[in-house]
Amino acid sequence: MSIAAHADGGSLPSFRSGELRNPELSAALRTLELTVRRRLDGVLHGEHLGLIPGPGTESGDAREYQPGDDVRQMDWSVTARTTHPHVRESVADRELETWLVVDLSASLDFGTTGAEKRDLAVAAAAAVTHLTSGGGNRIGAIVATGERTVRIPARGGRLHAQAMLRKIATTPHAPDGVRGDLRGAIESLRRPQRRRGLAVVISDFLGPIDWERSMRAVSGRHDLLGVEVLDPRDLELPDVGDVVLHDPETGRTREFHTSAGLRADFAAAAQAHRRAVEHTLRGCGAPVLALRTDRDWIADVVRFVASRRHSYGARVNRVPRQ
Secondary structure, rough: OOOEEEOOOOOOEOOOOOOHHHHHHHHHHHHHHHHHHHHHHHHHOOOOOOOOOOOOOEEEEEEEOOOOOOOOEEHHHHHHHHHHOOOEEEOOOOOOOOEEEEOHHHHHHOOOOOOOOOHHHHOOOOOOOHHHHOOEEEEEEEEEEOOEEEEEEEEEHHHHHHHHHHHHHHOOOOOOOOOOOOOHHHHHHHHHOOOOEEEEEEEOOOOOOOHHHHHHHHHHOOOEEEEEEEEEEHHHOOOEEEEEEOOOOOOOEEEOOOOHHHHHHHHHHHHHHHHHHHHHHHHOOOEEEEEEEOOOHHHHHHHHHHHHHHHOOOOEEEEOOO
């Protein structure tokens, strides 16, 4: 087991299928669990409305509309009665069913800061599991490599959560030259139809954006969250002169000279793709949590949760429920 430590304080256990023996894997998962619990418990004290409260939750009180509120939550009866636009707030269900769609295609078997994006995907799954566990809640997962899709039924309890994370962490790597299939993984969430709840899609979202229609269909039944995992080299190339690059999803290898022009073009294309991914996810009703292998990932999770609590937790200008 190795721990990839970053200068800003974040750390990631390294999960490489086939390299960790059972005791080492258990220790790595335990380290990850302790890290998540220690850093996230502080933002869960007091009234907590859930990670992504939304249409699938119990209807609460109405309040005046604020810029940025979800227009799908408009309460037209209160709006008509008061002549001012109001939205109906949501109260999280007592029992939540969460589904993880974890993309472990070959593009995630990559990292330049001591940890792979695959490690970050496992860490994100652990964070979501902790945030949504307890109180009879259930969680399941669909893990896709492009070669195979693994379905883990939704169940409750700490033992199930630990077994699920172990299964995700030990999913075999896809063979070289096998493309990922994020759209197929999202489609697997639709069939068979599952109870309304929260769907979390964890991926680097590299490649064509051919999953929008599937994501929109899922959003009609579930609240959505997109978790984007990235490495610095996904966004820019270093000035290292001649370099040989290999694409594990196509099996192609090419040699490049990392000139200033090539680096600028690569950075521009990467940023354009990220903007397109974020626009598509938000268009599907999915907030985006961006995590990077060179940053304190758990601090980014804490900031995201805190911001969601702030945006959903306002208790002002209430109108009693009719």
